[in-house]
Amino acid sequence: MPTIGFYFDFMSPYGYLGAEGIEALAARRGLDVDWRPVLLGITVLKVMGLKGLADTPLKRDYVARDVPRLARWMGVPFARGREGPMVSLPAMRTFVWLKDRDPDAARRFGRAVFRAQWAEGRDLSEPEALAAFGRTLGIDPSELLAAIGDPTVKERLKAAVDAAVGAGVFGVPTFAVDGELFWGADRLPMVERWIETGGW
């Protein structure tokens, strides 16, 4: 089974739509999805030298309107509970820690975090809130909190971000098929066609 690379950051609502979309596509076609963490705070601010969306006039307003519209178009539940940017670092570190132990558990955690935030409007920015949430998924809260502060986990996340940047990833969601990158949840039909046809 070919694997689709899925680059994400929990802070992005488009990342959530991408997660829902790529998992649905993978299920339809019997493919595997490899969830690959990346941090927009690194790629957008540091590597590209741009500003965050919240500090970008016009585009900020467009995205606020576009995300729920795209969600409805995709048939994906979306709650606009959170207007400000979410702090994703604790959840991203938790993901990396889980993935090293059990990739399937990490993927379930990833989908659950995305849904909690963007379909239910919950805020998992704080480690304590995340630990309480993790408990509902069977993750030991004290282990989760320890992982968030673990230098080895921090290093593993940093290495993952470096690998993503090295592969040319700058935004989320980005889908990788046979080394070909597709940026944006709205590119899912193109991803599916690429898989179907082998490219053009």
Add this chain to the structure above:
Amino acid sequence: MPTIGFYFDFMSPYGYLGAEGIEALAARRGLDVDWRPVLLGITVLKVMGLKGLADTPLKRDYVARDVPRLARWMGVPFARGREGPMVSLPAMRTFVWLKDRDPDAARRFGRAVFRAQWAEGRDLSEPEALAAFGRTLGIDPSELLAAIGDPTVKERLKAAVDAAVGAGVFGVPTFAVDGELFWGADRLPMVERWIETGGW
């Protein structure tokens, strides 16, 4: 017949793909397209305070690969002749001048400029090259050159850009349907569905 607003800047290859796509869509559905100039140099650099694509690592490389791929996906001819950014100001001013006199002629000019640049790899950055090109469309070269330097034309373009920004436009192509904005040539299927259904 409902009118589709089409915001463009000749410097953008995605703008070219958007022009081809929206004109095809409009022809299929018997709709009119109102071509509306906007300058990325104003919206991206000044209003949003971002950098140009050529100065943006990673994204620059992605776009260089994505544009021809999207063109093939859309079935639109594309020649990668020009790697650097084109200077669009002379052509944009010519467009504004023509539109005030004859909107249909301006639209024909717009399509021809986009195709010359992005399907044939020609460079119309310089007024002289543009005037020679305009002659092939029946536009008097000396009138065209005079229009490019005309303060009234400059003001008209500035007003058009201000109106675009006031409407929330920041990138190209942007399509406006019933006041709803859609950014990106890859959003054309969504634009068509919106027209078909009246929105969701």
